[in-house]
Amino acid sequence: MSLPTSYHEKELLLLISQGDEQAFEQLFNQYVPLLQPYLLNMLKSEQAVEDAIQNTFIRIWLQRDKLTDVEFPRTWITRIAVNECLNMLRRKQTEKKALDKWQEIAPSQSGIETDTQFHQTRELVQQAIDKLSPQRRKIYEMSRLQGRPVSEIAEELGLSVQTVKNTLGISLELIREHLKNNGILIPAVVFWTFLGIF
Known part of the structure; x- marks a missing residue:
């Protein structure tokens, strides 16, 4: 699946690492429609998905100075979003079966996140x-x-x-x-x- 972008993803991350809000907005707009159906399958709530995506991109922006270390942007962004969903499921003590299912396949927390x-x-x-x-x-x-x-x-x-x-x-x-x-x-x-x- 190719992303509609005028930059390669790694170029976008480089621009974002330099504080470029337009590049960040482009990345955000590209990933929201890709993440929404995937996360909805986990959270079963559109509001929870919105919160998870918002939290995901806040994390990305807060760690923008380390984005140049990211080798595989799509995998990395998806992992942050999945981990955010797992954290939400744990906090709310809901969707226990979904939590168990996704916990098995979720990658470990990235060292980039703080x-x-x-x-x-x-x-x-x-x-x-x-x-x-x-x-x-x-x-x-x-x-x-x-x-x-x-x-x-x-x-x-x-x-x-x-x-x-x-x-x-x-x-x-x-x-x-x-x-x-x-x-x-x-x-x-x-x-x-x-x-x-x-």
């Missing part, structure tokens, strides 16, 4: 969420934690769909800004793709 930095990033995201105004936090949590569609949130809260989208966009930008102020830069595409903003 769980400490990833967990610090998640803590910073939670700090940013806690600082949101009550309405922004409620809309954000309904969307990201409960997995509810924008239209349903708008109807329940008596708001327009556009207002909900705008509020989510502002919330995500505030979260990104909080991360940036703490020395962590995450490309916007990771946050916004699943909200239909990109």
Whole structure:
């Protein structure tokens, strides 16, 4: 299966390792449709798949300085995504049969991944969420934690769909800004793709 790209994957990784957000966005857009059906087979939930993909690409971006060491990009990215799914299945104590099945075939964790930095990033995201105004936090949590569609949130809260989208966009930008102020830069595409903003 060939990827629709103007760069070879290793060239994209080299550009990303130099902080090129456009190259990162291209890689992200290429891999999301490839990973979604595969991960859905593991997680059985579209919301969980979205979270797994988002976490996968946050991990990739956080470790971008080591991307030049990656010999087989597709295998490496798929392994990170599979490991993220396994971690989610373990945390939620669900889909035990699926977990056992995938545990047997999942490769070992890559040395390139750094769980400490990833967990610090998640803590910073939670700090940013806690600082949101009550309405922004409620809309954000309904969307990201409960997995509810924008239209349903708008109807329940008596708001327009556009207002909900705008509020989510502002919330995500505030979260990104909080991360940036703490020395962590995450490309916007990771946050916004699943909200239909990109």
